[in-house]
Amino acid sequence: MLAQARTDWAGWSGHDPRLVVVDDLLDLPDWIRTADRLDVDDVLHVLARLGSPTGGDDIAAAGALVWVLLPGATVVAHRLRDMTPRIDECVAAQLWIEVRSFAWERRRKVAANIVMNLRRGVLRDLGAHEHLRAVDPTWAHAVPLAPEADLWRVLDAKAAEPLAVEAEEELAELLSWAMAHRVIGEHDRQLLVGLAEAACQVAVPRSRQGRSGLCSRAGSSVVAAQHGISAVTVRRRARQSMRALAEAYARQMSA
Structure with a gap:
């Protein structure tokens, strides 16, 4: 995937001049370490849009963004390492989900939002209810439902009803x-x-x-x-x- 992203980098840069900051994708992490934060957000936002199902739906672009965000994901995995011996797998899976579902249409700070949501998502999947109760009360009180649960039909019916309160x-x-x-x-x-x-x-x-x-x-x-x-x-x-x-x-x- 990274090899494909390197091949596609020139084409992406040709369509969006914000990516014309390095000639080779592999040089991007070094550029990020010294560049202005706003410029970095611009570049990452392009990759987020390209890799989103609601944008370019380009898997290689999503993979490139995941690769760039690995340092932040590594920090999350290190800090949560005592919660499970499979923390790397949990973080990797959640990182891919966060990259592919990033709301690029209304959010600009790509790295900050994805890493923050990454940590919350991992804690949620690991059942860290006490921590979630403090940082995310909604998820802390959420109850998982099977796809065939009767409650879904009730909720669908209610959603179709007109709002009773203005x-x-x-x-x-x-x-x-x-x-x-x-x-x-x-x-x-x-x-x-x-x-x-x-x-x-x-x-x-x-x-x-x-x-x-x-x-x-x-x-x-x-x-x-x-x-x-x-x-x-x-x-x-x-x-x-x-x-x-x-x-x-x-x-x-x-x-």
């Missing part, structure tokens, strides 16, 4: 619950609602702004003017409130 009603219910349990205060609620409204008004591109657009500079400036505080304060308070909501929800789910 998004605005669901948000209002969540914020009311949070205020009743003193997770956030009235001023925090006003800031969050104001940021959501401002994000819609100024058409913030959610995929490229903090917190899905809620902490964008444009939106926070509008809310800051309305409340007579700085935009920095608005973003800080909003991040604190959303963090508190997420933590409270995780505790509620695990109760």
Whole structure:
């Protein structure tokens, strides 16, 4: 696979100039060690797109990305080596899954995201529930189902039903619950609602702004003017409130 990737490198570079940083794929790791992080992310993002089933679906490109990410995967395997004597196999399998399923359409930091998800995936497969409960409450409470389980038919039927609750009603219910349990205060609620409204008004591109657009500079400036505080304060308070909501929800789910 690596030999095929070396052969295809010139063709890939011809179609995307971001790859014109080395003449030979084997020189890429040395270039990565000294290059600017943004430039590295650009190169890895091209490989991620080429190797994704939703992109180029090129197995050789996926293999090239796996090879480049081996140092990070090796660190993960070393740190988790006491969990199983087959840690190398677990990490290798999960690394391939993460590379092939990387969401290149909405994510830019390829190495950081893949290595982080790699570690979580290995822990999940090894049943490290105590660790997952801290870092990923959703997976910690997940229950595996066989493909023929009756619950899948129930879930499919429910998915086909129209939503019973509008998004605005669901948000209002969540914020009311949070205020009743003193997770956030009235001023925090006003800031969050104001940021959501401002994000819609100024058409913030959610995929490229903090917190899905809620902490964008444009939106926070509008809310800051309305409340007579700085935009920095608005973003800080909003991040604190959303963090508190997420933590409270995780505790509620695990109760």
